Amino acid sequence: xxxxxxxxxxGTGGQGVMTATEILAEAAIAFxxxxxxxxxxxxxxxGGVVSSHLRxxxxxxxxxxxxxxxxxLLGFEAAEGMRWRHMLRPDGLALMNTGRLVPPVVDxxxxxxxxxxxxxxxxxxxxVFSFDASSIANELGDIRLGNxxxxxxxxxxxxxxxxxxxxxxxxxxxxxxxxxxxxxxRAFAAGRAxxxxxxxxx
Amino acid sequence: MAAVTPVPAQxxxxxxxxxxxxxAVWESGVxxxxxxxxxxxxxxxxxxxxxxxxxxxxxxxxxxxxxxxxGAAMAGSRAFCAMKHVGMNVASDALMxxxxxGVAGGLVIAVADDVGLSSSQNEQDSRYWGRFAHVPVLxxxxxxxxxxxxxxxxxxxxxxxxxxxxRLTTRICHVKGVVVVGQRSERPVAGFTKDxxxxxxxxxxxxxxxxxxxxxxxxxxxEAEISRLNVVETGSDRRVGFVTSGPAYMHVRESFPDAPVxxxxxxxxxxxxxxxxxxxxxxxxxVVEEVEPLIEIEIKAQGIAVSGKDILPRSGExxxxxxxxxxxxxxxxxxxxxxxxxxxxxxPRPPTxxxxxxxxxxxxxxxxxxxxxxxxxxxxxxxxxxxxWNALDACISMGASMGMALGLDKGRADSEKDRKIVAVIGDxxxxxMGMQGLLDIVYNRGNxxxxxxxxxxxxxxxxxxxxxxxxGIHGEEAPRIDFSRLVxxxxxxxxxxxxxxxxxxxxxxxxxxxxxxxxxPSVIITNQPCVLVEDYRARKPxxxxxxxxxxxxxxxxxxxxxIHVTRREKVIKPSGKEVELNFVRIESAACTGCGLCLQPCxxxxxxxxxxxxxxxxxxxxx
Numbered sequence: 001x002x003x004x005x006x007x008x009x010x011g012t013g014g015q016g017v018m019t020a021t022e023i024l025a026e027a028a029i030a031f032x033x034x035x036x037x038x039x040x041x042x043x044x045x046x047g048g049v050v051s052s053h054l055r056x057x058x059x060x061x062x063x064x065x066x067x068x069x070x071x072x073l074l075g076f077e078a079a080e081g082m083r084w085r086h087m088l089r090p091d092g093l094a095l096m097n098t099g100r101l102v103p104p105v106v107d108x109x110x111x112x113x114x115x116x117x118x119x120x121x122x123x124x125x126x127x128v129f130s131f132d133a134s135s136i137a138n139e140l141g142d143i144r145l146g147n148x149x150x151x152x153x154x155x156x157x158x159x160x161x162x163x164x165x166x167x168x169x170x171x172x173x174x175x176x177x178x179x180x181x182x183x184x185x186r187a188f189a190a191g192r193a194x195x196x197x198x199x200x201x202x
Numbered sequence: 203m204a205a206v207t208p209v210p211a212q213x214x215x216x217x218x219x220x221x222x223x224x225x226a227v228w229e230s231g232v233x234x235x236x237x238x239x240x241x242x243x244x245x246x247x248x249x250x251x252x253x254x255x256x257x258x259x260x261x262x263x264x265x266x267x268x269x270x271x272x273g274a275a276m277a278g279s280r281a282f283c284a285m286k287h288v289g290m291n292v293a294s295d296a297l298m299x300x301x302x303x304g305v306a307g308g309l310v311i312a313v314a315d316d317v318g319l320s321s322s323q324n325e326q327d328s329r330y331w332g333r334f335a336h337v338p339v340l341x342x343x344x345x346x347x348x349x350x351x352x353x354x355x356x357x358x359x360x361x362x363x364x365x366x367x368x369r370l371t372t373r374i375c376h377v378k379g380v381v382v383v384g385q386r387s388e389r390p391v392a393g394f395t396k397d398x399x400x401x402x403x404x405x406x407x408x409x410x411x412x413x414x415x416x417x418x419x420x421x422x423x424x425e426a427e428i429s430r431l432n433v434v435e436t437g438s439d440r441r442v443g444f445v446t447s448g449p450a451y452m453h454v455r456e457s458f459p460d461a462p463v464x465x466x467x468x469x470x471x472x473x474x475x476x477x478x479x480x481x482x483x484x485x486x487x488x489v490v491e492e493v494e495p496l497i498e499i500e501i502k503a504q505g506i507a508v509s510g511k512d513i514l515p516r517s518g519e520x521x522x523x524x525x526x527x528x529x530x531x532x533x534x535x536x537x538x539x540x541x542x543x544x545x546x547x548x549x550p551r552p553p554t555x556x557x558x559x560x561x562x563x564x565x566x567x568x569x570x571x572x573x574x575x576x577x578x579x580x581x582x583x584x585x586x587x588x589x590x591w592n593a594l595d596a597c598i599s600m601g602a603s604m605g606m607a608l609g610l611d612k613g614r615a616d617s618e619k620d621r622k623i624v625a626v627i628g629d630x631x632x633x634x635m636g637m638q639g640l641l642d643i644v645y646n647r648g649n650x651x652x653x654x655x656x657x658x659x660x661x662x663x664x665x666x667x668x669x670x671x672x673x674g675i676h677g678e679e680a681p682r683i684d685f686s687r688l689v690x691x692x693x694x695x696x697x698x699x700x701x702x703x704x705x706x707x708x709x710x711x712x713x714x715x716x717x718x719x720x721x722x723p724s725v726i727i728t729n730q731p732c733v734l735v736e737d738y739r740a741r742k743p744x745x746x747x748x749x750x751x752x753x754x755x756x757x758x759x760x761x762x763x764x765i766h767v768t769r770r771e772k773v774i775k776p777s778g779k780e781v782e783l784n785f786v787r788i789e790s791a792a793c794t795g796c797g798l799c800l801q802p803c804x805x806x807x808x809x810x811x812x813x814x815x816x817x818x819x820x821x822x823x824x
Contacts, residue, residue: 107767120546
């Protein structure tokens, strides 16, 4: 990785993409990095595409990641991971949730959802670790844990320790119910394990 | 939005540009802040409202917000006003004369340009207003500068007794970066000084203030020449010197680390001497600015040779991968190695209306109406132009649905004598700028049916309060407008005003068909809240009883994102006609039980989740 680390987090409105990126940014600041975070989120609250750019290092200038220079692509939704694959540098890593969110334009029969987004990204020559973060979150009892699962998945692919990232997540729930801390701790561990398992398989 | 007030001075915070401006507004001792929601400016007033010691308000429109801020500044208080770029068009009438009076307390107007059109009807450059109104424009390039420049803007405003425009863009407002903050300093307020020659702008008085305005502009230009907001960064590679402002600076600095750069934070009035000195130190100049070639044209008018929009894109955001090839071409160098991987082909994912959104019932109904032109407005309901409804035919600016509808009526072709004209407008947009249009329809006897979608929120920007919600900016109780009485007061006849539940499709359709046939203005007010605001009460979810679904697909036409097609099947009807059947499921975890999809469901296959496979008719709601 160069002096600047570029992380692209993508998904759809309502999945917690922006919050997840914000937590990654806080962790980078905790490590003393300069940080910039920006979204391309046109009317994202309405189920649209969200892509959140995070850049950190000694000094960050432009907030946007230039296409072809992202170090890691964290895809919260399968087709969205595919949509943004071109942002990765040639040897970059795609961490993809295989969970799908089908938009109305597909239900209306106007477009097709890709048969296997992970396979297509892989066939295009990108290193992919994929896992079903949505099911992991549902098994833990709440789909909203999905973004903690995703953060767990990226935790071992960052230039700083997973533990600091975990602390940044848990800090958010400190003022809330203690059982939420425990649930998020488990979601984070499950995400880490899922990515590690996918790495072995890949 | 967390209140950030307890954060001590010198803290390093991750802040968006909007949050950074808000912090600086608070620290500057501002007493009055006003605004109208609009992406990307909305969060400024939202954050300011969490600080103590500031009167903050959602105004009914941007012009009123600027007048409120100006009034406070006349009274000697520091005042702040925030709006999106198109809001400045609305507020400009007030701006163009307050530049003559000037201000007593500092007045800063933050205008957020949506460069790249992330959520706007146009792309325009608000820096023009600085030239037009002869007021200074400051252009921060990141969150820290958004904070620093806001503090500087108040100092400048008071020193020169002039409103100052703080020009932001989406890429400032919504980018988060590290900001070191300070503390609030309270300022004594002098109070209002009666001075009719200054505050009452009649022709004679205004004429006397014109020369003062131009003299002030000269002094401001002299200030820009020495301002610490304008910085020359020397560079070893002097083949191209860059003159740049706002977020474009970051792209220039990243792309050309060795080039000399003149960074204009105080870009209007333009410091000509500074530019001239900088030009003499470089082989050639390139101006890099978003959106219009304003700095470029002014430099050219000084007889200084520059490149700019001749080699750079005319619209949209700039970035290193735009700048690098453009400069390489200018220098006749081989193009840099830009990785150009084509994006993979994936379906589009346009914004949709929410699950159970009350607008779904409105657009499902409008889609059934024949021989109609639908004049639309700005809000979530603009999405009605899209699939599956295709039920909105025009949209330009806030409140325009009213005037456009009247014009469509009066300008109708002879061949369209029987065409129905319907206008669709939301509650907040109606109060912003639609009321006057409706009055015009009534006064001039227009034949228009108005659908006033009262969902008790400024939905598109995140559900902010307005005079229709009965709550103020802090969520506190506030006087609530009665839309029914309001439109009657504007002259719509009693029997032509209907309040309808948009989830009751038969009533909505009947009322709409009846009113659109009557040759006079009528208003149909829908009365269900936005699903994203606290007034909304979710009901028990539904599911599809698979064995009952006949694949008629009627429910799909509602356009609810919780309804998914599981299987398509082509069948030949007895008539010989081929039809496609769409078998569906409801994502029950997302469903909030509005009941819209039950109503067109032919086989009653949509049932409550807990009542397994028992078909029922649930249409009535409490």
